[in-house]
Amino acid sequence: MDRAHRIGQxxxxxxxxxxxxxxxxxxxxxxxxxxxxxDQLVIQQGxxxxxxxxxxxxxxxxxxxxxxxx
Numbered sequence: 001m002d003r004a005h006r007i008g009q010x011x012x013x014x015x016x017x018x019x020x021x022x023x024x025x026x027x028x029x030x031x032x033x034x035x036x037x038x039d040q041l042v043i044q045q046g047x048x049x050x051x052x053x054x055x056x057x058x059x060x061x062x063x064x065x066x067x068x069x070x
Contacts, residue, residue: 038064 019025041064 017029019029
């Protein structure tokens with residue numbers, strides 16, 4: 001959701017992001033995507049795994065904390 005979404009907005013809004021390659025903006029976008037993946041994979045699914053008694057391996061943890069698994 002971006003600032004284009006206003007209270008009372010009923011129509012679909014398209015957001016275009018123009019990012020220069022090898023720039024600060026690109027790194028910020030990558031970090032934001034990484035944080036969203038981390039939230040989805042660790043926090044959301046972690047709750048389910050804890051309830052089932054399953055834990056994440058160190059390899060899976062390392063993959064989540066690195067950009068694009070590198």
